[in-house]
Amino acid sequence: MFSYWKPWRRRFISVFYYLLGIALVLIVCVVLSALQKLDGDRTEDMPGTDGTLRYFRELGLLTGSDAAQLQWWHGVNSRRALAQALSGPCHMIEADVNLRGHGLEEPIMAHPPDTDSDITLKDWLDEVKTSNKGIKLDFKSLEAVSPSLVLLEDMLAEPRRPVWINADILSGPGGTARPVDSQAFLSIVTALPVQTVLSLGWTTGWAAGGQNPGYSWDMVRLMEEKCGRLHHPVTFPVRAALLPQSFAQLSWLLQQSERYSLTVWTGRQDEVPLQDLKLYRKQLDGSRMYLDLPDSLKAELSVVSLEAE
Structure with missing residues (x-):
């Protein structure tokens, strides 16, 4: 047994x-x-961490950590454009802030050289507060920054809503426009709550069929010198057409701090090198590379990325 x-x-x-x-x-x-x-x-x-993706995940509007999912609405500088953006599927609303002309120091939504608009920054913010959208405000002049930030105090008090403050503070490849004074701009925005995302870029230019240099080592090292002591999350807006020549420089820049990310954008007439951009998508952390591109380009880039796998 x-x-x-x-x-x-x-x-x-x-x-x-x-x-x-x-x-x-x-x-x-x-x-x-x-x-x-x-x-x-x-x-x-953690202080200094970009909470943009987490905010939209908590709302159920994003899944995962791929920053390319974020949808943008540009040039929201009028009441009509704002109404469209608020009712649309975007996550982030981008607009330009300028001062009204005729000697008035009132911040309005207008892209220079325009100095008039049918909506002020105050009214614009009041409308956005009723939504769950994030915002990116673009400043082309230093004079508009301080009076605008006073109006932003209520929104900045919200600990989660993404608020991005953008300015080109350095001269970049092919750039002819005058950048905003970096020292003066940073001295103002560093007083903002630490969760505010600082979008700090270079003035750039691009010419079809011409020699278009990328972001040089001197350019990225100077940017790191400006941003290295900041405590805020920083995203660097970079022009898609200039990225193929700049991989080593920009990947180095991202390695300098976990607070850093890239926001890839394109001009209307730019030729975007999708086959070259796949290197960025493949090699860099997807949570640190926003694609502020037209939907058609993002779809093509997704196909390119899938084919490369």
């Missing part, structure tokens, strides 16, 4: 330990996953 049950007992014990091993592996996997999520949540809660 004992000799009959002995093989079955051995089998039972073997199966038991086998199942126990599987259970332990599953438990370890669950614990590690939970710890990774907790670590990610803690990282996103």
Whole structure:
């Protein structure tokens, strides 16, 4: 009788330990996953961390951590454009801030050289507050910054809503426009709440069929010198047409701080090198590379990325 049950007992014990091993592996996997999520949540809660993606994930408007998912609405400088943006599917609303002409120091929504608009920054912000959209305000002149930030105080008090403050503070490849004074601009915006995203770029130019240099080592090193001591998250708006010549420089720049990201944009007439951009998508952390591109270009880039896998 004992000799009959002995093989079955051995089998039972073997199966038991086998199942126990599987259970332990599953438990370890669950614990590690939970710890990774907790670590990610803690990282996103750290001062100086860009909380843009987390904000929209918590609203159920994004999944995962691919910054390319973010949708933008540009040139929202009128009441009509604002109404369209607020009712549209975008996550972020981009607009330009200028001072009204005729000696008035009132911030309005207008892209220079325009100095008049049918909507002031105050009214614009009041409308946006009723939505769950994030905002990106673009400043082409230093004079408009301080009076605008006073109006932004209520929105900046919201700990989660993404607020991006943008200015070109350095001269970049092919740039002919005069940048905003970097020292004066940074001295103002560094007083903003630490969750505010500073979008700091270079003036650029691009010519079809011409020699278009990329972002040089001197340019990225000077930008790091300006931003290295900041405590805010910083995104660098970079022109898509200039990226193929700039991978080494921009990847180096991202390595200097976890606070840094890229926001890829394009001019209307630019030729965007999709085959070259796939290198950025493949090599860089997707959570640190926003694609502020037309939907058609983003779709093509997604196809290119899939084909490369």
